[in-house]
Amino acid sequence: MTEDAPAPDQATGAPHPRETKQLFGQVAAEQEFLAAFNSERLHHGWLLTGPRGTGKATLAWRIAKFLLATPPRDDDGLFGAPPPVHTLDIDPDHPVSHRILAGAEPGLAAITRTVNEQGRLRSEIVVDDIRKLSRFFGMTSADGGRRVVIVDSADEMNVSAANALLKMLEEPPARTTLLLISHQPSRLLPTIRSRCRTLRLKPLSPEDMRLALTQAGAEMPDQADHLAALAEGSVGNAVRLINLGGLEIYAELTRILESLPRLDRQRALALAEAAAQRGAKEQFELLLNLIDVALSRLALTGATGASPIPEAAPNEAEILVRLSGTPQQARKWAEVAATVTARMRHGQAVNLDPTALVLDTVFKIQETAGQNR
Incomplete structure (x- = not known):
């Protein structure tokens, strides 16, 4: 160490x-x-x-x-x-x-x-x-x-x-x-x-999160609501998101979801290649976690009839409602979340190429979006 x-x-x-x-x-x-x-x-x-x-x-x-x-x-x-x-x-x-x-x-x-x-x-x-x-x-x-x-x-x-x-x-x-x-x-x-x-111990409120981040020496980003949504009341998660550019990664992931079911392949490839760069292991692991988050929020949107509040990225609510507006669509997203998560973790464990692993995951999400139309 x-x-x-x-x-x-x-x-x-x-x-x-x-x-x-x-x-x-x-x-x-x-x-x-x-x-x-x-x-x-x-x-x-x-x-x-x-x-x-x-x-x-x-x-x-x-x-x-x-x-x-x-x-x-x-x-x-x-x-x-x-x-x-x-x-x-x-x-x-x-x-x-x-x-x-x-x-x-x-x-x-x-x-x-x-x-x-x-x-x-x-x-x-x-x-x-x-x-x-x-x-x-x-x-x-x-x-x-x-x-x-x-x-x-x-x-x-x-x-x-x-x-x-x-x-x-x-x-x-x-x-x-x-x-x-x-x-x-x-x-x-x-x-x-x-x-x-x-x-x-319970998740922190946005105000307690702000105070804890200030104490930890972390600078609160302008998109405080987005950070609160992604961190889910965890100061540790918030610090990691700030240090690794998690808000920007999730915003880019949301833009890819916005392009579905057609899929912006150039944007998806750029995201996958960025996560696969040398020395980007932590960013790669964070991206996999954020894909989990996005799929969970899709399933929650369809199950409850409303997108999670607050938003975790610009225009996220509109995107989630369009892709998952019914309980039936929610079940599809919940199923693909379980499948994708298992595949990502297995691929990570056997050291599959990160770019290929991310793209394979995005294509599976695209397939589900097409079935949900």
Whole structure:
């Protein structure tokens, strides 16, 4: 892994979650955790779920900082129990804040994918990553303070790692809180899910998205509504779209849809060749995702009788309604979406020529548009 590459738990172009100063749009999740803390029945395992890029990792680091900087409520002291706490905010000058920013907090362990013997980032969290926690618990057990473990993301654990973590959830060390970040909780062992309390984060509103992007140092584009529609309430998605020119790619894809069923072949070829350029792997993957989005929005338009709001590209609503104006047409688009997605992912897995893969996908979409006339 190169030195300038983002960490496994960091979105490209965004600050690391431990450096994020504010969490926007997730007041309900924060208050749910604080209610449990104030009740003195704090669960030892928490599963933070919700769409990617909605702040799950940021919330996990906020909770970790809060727990490590806040004395346990059973340490009542001379004047009885302290009053209820109403915020997770911790003074940035607090020693715990400084240690966490420096990566030197002894009461915190962050589990992510690690590099292998060849120096390459693994595709999953392996059992040795989880077993390191035994040493962490042993080193910090003497001081009697809190300990916090963040697993980002729990979805990336292989079977052996998941089973090792399950044992810790079944017999958690004293004063330890495990925070599991999950984008797809259905991929986790049912026994892991059953031993955790769930905090669900919701997609961000356009205003919260704007605030979060400003904090991340990303410049909000002029087409803010288009970005909000494509990002689907995810700051991570929004940053990726901004950095990779996603709005322009989707607008071009929409113009190709506008030409159907005749198909503007020159425009389709230009889009395919741009995605296949050397060093454009991320743009290629983004294009495949945006094709998924376009097909989903076509199916939704026909099923509901109205195009999604807000638009994700100029004149998108008119184009979607023309191509998918009935439930019958919606079913066709839903079927082709499943077929096309499977073909694209298979082609990607076996390293098919990107240009040919994109064009094959566009021709399949053209065929469906002709059948839907």
